[in-house]
Amino acid sequence: xxxxxxxxxxxxxxxxxxxxxxxxxxxxxxxxxxxxxxxxxxxxxxxxxxxxxxxxxxxxxxxxxxxxxxxxxxxxxxxxxxxxxxxxxxxxxxxxxxxxxxxxxxxxxxxxxxxxxxxxxxxxxxxxxxxxxxxxxxxxxxxxxxxxxxxxxxxxxxxxxxxxxxxxxxxxxxxxxxxxxxxxxxxxxxxxxxxxxxxxxxxxxxxxxxxxxxxxxxxxxxxxxxxxxxxxxxxxxxxxxxxxxxxxxxxxxxxxxxxxxxxxxxxxxxxxxxxxxxxxxxxxxxxxxxxxxxxxxxxxxxxxxxxxxxxxxxxxxxxxxxxx
Numbered sequence: 001x002x003x004x005x006x007x008x009x010x011x012x013x014x015x016x017x018x019x020x021x022x023x024x025x026x027x028x029x030x031x032x033x034x035x036x037x038x039x040x041x042x043x044x045x046x047x048x049x050x051x052x053x054x055x056x057x058x059x060x061x062x063x064x065x066x067x068x069x070x071x072x073x074x075x076x077x078x079x080x081x082x083x084x085x086x087x088x089x090x091x092x093x094x095x096x097x098x099x100x101x102x103x104x105x106x107x108x109x110x111x112x113x114x115x116x117x118x119x120x121x122x123x124x125x126x127x128x129x130x131x132x133x134x135x136x137x138x139x140x141x142x143x144x145x146x147x148x149x150x151x152x153x154x155x156x157x158x159x160x161x162x163x164x165x166x167x168x169x170x171x172x173x174x175x176x177x178x179x180x181x182x183x184x185x186x187x188x189x190x191x192x193x194x195x196x197x198x199x200x201x202x203x204x205x206x207x208x209x210x211x212x213x214x215x216x217x218x219x220x221x222x223x224x225x226x227x228x229x230x231x232x233x234x235x236x237x238x239x240x241x242x243x244x245x246x247x248x249x250x251x252x253x254x255x256x257x258x259x260x261x262x263x264x265x266x267x268x269x270x271x272x273x274x275x276x277x278x279x280x281x282x283x284x285x286x287x288x289x290x291x292x293x294x295x296x297x298x299x300x301x302x303x304x305x306x307x308x309x310x311x312x313x314x315x316x317x318x319x320x321x322x323x324x
Contacts, residue, residue: 045273046273046274048273049271049272049273049274050271050274052091052093052094052095052271052272053095053269053270053271053274053278054269055091055093055095056091056095056096056097056269056271056316057097057267057269057278057280059091059097059316060082060097060099060267060269060316061267061282061284061291061292062291063075063082063317064082064084064099064265064284064292065284065286065291065292067082069260069261070237070260071205071207071233071237071238071239071259071260072084072085072207072208072233072237072261073085073099073101073208073261074261075317080317081317082099082316082317083099083208084099084100084101084104084208084261084265085100085101085104085207085208085209085210086098086099086100086104086208086210087099087314088303088305088313088314089313089314089315089316089317090310090313090314090315090316091315091316092315093271094271094272095269095270095271096269096270096271096303096305096310096313097267097268097269097270097316098267098268099265099266099267100208100265100266100267100268101205101208101261101262101265102197102199102262102264102265102266103203103204103205103208103258103261103262104204104205104206104207104208104209104210104213105195105196105197105209105210105213105266106119106195106196106197106213106216107196107197107198107199107200107201107202108137108141108170108173108176108196108197108198109141109169109170109198109199109200110199110200110201110202111134111137111138112202113134115213115216115217116130116134116216117130117131117134118215118216118217118219119192119195119212119213119216120133120134120192122212122215122216123188123191123192124188125188128150129181131150132150132151132181133179133181133182135148135149135150135151135152136150136151136152136179136180136181136182137179137182138151139151139152139153139165140152140165140166140167140170140175140179141165141166141167141168141169141170142167143167143168144167152165152179152180153165156180157180160180162178162179162180163178169198169200170198171198171296172198172296172298173193173196173197173198174298176189176192176193176196177189194210195210195212195213197264197266197281198281199262199264202256203256203257203258203262204217204256204257204258205257205258205259205260205261205262206229206233206238206244206252206257206259207233207237207238207259207260208261211226211230214226214229218250218251221250225248225249225250228247228248229244229248229250232244232247232248237259238252238259239259240253240259241253241254241257241259244259263283263284263285264281264282264283264284264295265281265282265284266279266280266281266282267279267280267281267282268280268300268303270302270303274302275302276299276300276301276302277299277300277301277302277303278297278299278300279297279298279299279300280294280295280296280297281294281295281296281297282294282295283295
């Protein structure tokens with residue numbers, strides 16, 4: 001009897017152990033299933049957000065391709081104006097978008113050295129540092145191996161462990177991170193990337209330029225003149241250089257100043273659920289097989305808008321963006 005009771009005790013312990021193991025396995029399985037459900041939900045939200053962002057991108061490009069030019073964007077009074085000066089717009093579905101006309105920025109491939117020097121100095125560079133950075137940039141895009149005073153050619157890149165210079169135009173602003181004097185300070189480079197483009201022309205539209213670019217273009221301007229320029233272009237847009245020069249007193253009637261957006265722009269879109277915004281450099285192609293062409297694409301930091309700031313963002317002007 002004693003042996004049988006001992007055996008029953010062992011069986012009871014074995015059963016209890018098996019039940020404990022089974023409970024542990026079931027708990028772990030439930031946790032993994034819950035994790036998988038959360039991942040699936042997150043993926044679904046991400047896909048929905050990408051869909052909203054793609055819809056916002058297509059809406060903006062369609063608007064730009066089908067509406068008349070205005071000094072600061074596309075559209076007219078009565079139908080709405082899409083300002084292409086980096087203004088954020090809200091879509092009815094919650095997506096946000098902005099368009100920045102490349103004519104309002106400075107080109108790294110058609111270098112306006114005085115304006116670019118002022119722009120670099122505005123980010124905290126000394127005159128010597130700005131000169132060195134521009135020498136490096138010009139050495140990077142020219143086709144020879146002759147080194148400027150503060151520039152860099154293939155041997156210098158090799159010593160620094162960097163890819164050799166392209167000896168051609170920059171295809172993307174991301175290449176600036178591989179240039180001496182440009183890539184060492186990521187925060188400064190990010191600030192500069194907001195103000196630059198890679199088009200191979202120097203046409204300039206004062207209506208769509210950020211204030212930092214205006215200061216670089218007009219280093220002689222005082223704050224009152226810049227404030228007057230900002231007020232005029234916000235109210236009605238500057239239609240031509242003669243009117244702008246008479247009203248503000250700045251040399252705004254130069255030959256390379258065009259008072260309308262160009263064919264190429266930077267377009268950014270974001271929707272709730274996306275960790276980063278999507279950035280596209282696009283070119284309108286009126287006579288092409290498609291009305292626009294995407295030149296490159298990358299992700300950038302999401303717009304840091306609080307709920308109150310988002311409510312203050314103007315609505316996108318297109319009636320086609322309104323849901324029935």
